Amino acid sequence: MSTVVPVSGQATLRMQRQHLPMLITVAWKNVRLRYKSSLFGFLWTLFNPLLFLLIFLFIFSRAFPQVENYPVFALTGLIFWSFFATTSAHVLSSVVDNAHVLRSLAVPAQVFPLAQLMAGLFNLLVSFIPFAFILAWFGWRPVSATILVIPVVALFACFLFGLSLALCALNVYFRDIGILWSALLPALFYLTPVAYPPDLVPADLQWVASLNPLYHFIGLVRVVLYDGQAPGLELWVPAIGLALIALLGGLSVFNLLRRGFIANY
Amino acid sequence: MAELAIALHGLQVELLVQRYGFRSIKEYLVSIGSKRLLERKCILHDVHLEIARGECFGIVGRNGSGKSTLLRVIAGIVEPTKGTVSVLGRVAPMLSLGVGLEPELSGWENVALCSSLLGLSRSDIAHTKDYVRNFAGLSEPELAMQVKRYSTGMTARLGFSIATANDPDVLLIDEVLAVGDAAFQQQCYRRIDELKRSGCTIVFVSHFLGEVQRICDRAACMEQGTIVKVGSTHEVGLHYHDLLGIPLNP
Secondary structure (H helix, E strand, O other): OOOOOEOOOHHHHOOOHHHHHHHHHHHHHHHHHHOOOOOOOOHHHHHHHHHHHHHHHHHOOOOOOOOOOHHHHHHHHHHHHHHHHHHHHHHHHHHHHOHHHHHHOOOOOOHHHHHHHHHHHHHHHHHHHHHHHHHHHOOOOOOHHHHHHHHHHHHHHHHHHHHHHHHHHHHHHOOHHHHHHHHHHHHHHHHOOOOOOHHHOOHHHHHHHOOOHHHHHHHHHHHHHHOOOOOOHHHHHHHHHHHHHHHHHHHHHHHHHHHHHHHOO | OOOEEEEEEEEEEEEEEEOOOHHHHHHHHHHEOOEOOEEEEEEEEEEEEEEEOOOEEEEEEOOOOOHHHHHHHHHOOOOOOEEEEEEOOOEEEEOOOOOOOOOOOEHHHHHHHHHHHOOOOHHHHHHHHHHHHHHOOOOHHHHOOEHHHOOHHHHHHHHHHHHHOOOOOEEEEEOOOOOOOHHHHHHHHHHHHHHHHOOOEEEEEOOOHHHHHHHOOEEEEEEOOEEEEEEEHHHHHHHHHHHHOOOOOO
């Protein structure tokens, strides 16, 4: 009698190599959709950091005379902040936004957050090209340490993904998470030394500032892109640690909660 | 009994459900500590079902009796808490029409997108494109148009064509054929017959007993998360109407 093979249930819901084409298709769709039906398309990716740069130049460049070449200082931070803010918000809402698909097709839920991360990374990498020209205009020059931006982006992406994955899973059950996150993001922006030099924080409060994970990542970015130096171990270790903790934590929260997604979309 | 296509044994599905919606935040704040945020709900229990290969199996039952969840378990969308699920071959779930369609993209782009969400390979997708061209009844300019400009019927045609293009081994249909014009519905039923003849196993959920009796070989009736009756479509129909308390032919 039968060649009934045990399928699915367990197997299909987990991310496997067979889901790779699906993942790439969805990620590419996200890239295309982000600015579809808009006149300026991709230019909007540049617009947000540049607008902030303009405001910063207007308000802050006199305020921090100790910062040499303030535009480069601000822009290196802003590019990564903008990546963090946009991508975390997209990852966070990805599962809820695709509830109709997850309810009706055997697609692993992980596909959607991962595809949003990939789309965000793609956007960041492409935006590096025009930003390099803008930075060069302000007197920035690439040096050999600039290549280290690749591992820095990788670590930052791991941290960002882990954190937003946990938020994404919780958001399925409690939509408050998404609302809370959009309220927290601006606060986090001022808490992170994007516009101001990190030594602006009084010495005895530095430990409070360093509790903010983004403090370490923006610091790492600055050393590589603004100082043009290879970061020391004391900068790599916290970034690697935070990236690993976020990723492992995010994945376990997501895996724990995803079984119940179906009843709560 | 012939070769089995679907075998469900001792199936149980329990899910954690959030108890509080946006409207009841106040209720939640009042009850904090005394009640839990999430509640464990039993959606399916003690489900045993065997469906033979090539059979067309109908499922009837009241709203909320667990019909859709049962299809989701067969499709691998919901993991059972207990019990075993065995399904032979590739499953094409049609739990709602036009699922996965992205309104901003064109018909053709959506064929590629949806097919890949169905887990089809690149060569299968090429086949789907040919199939859609011939079957969907949409003109070339319509297929190049953004799906957001489609009518409901056109969307349904595209969705149905994509889902049934690659001769699935098991087809799950949940109450989706009610949309689309009469000509399209007939076309759908013809396609279902064609798949049936080619050995495809079909599980068909519907509220319309007439439809079930017309296309199904056997049927089951569900009530409160379990199967209460399995048999010929006539027997199950009688049982269902008993359950609802309305006569079969008023």
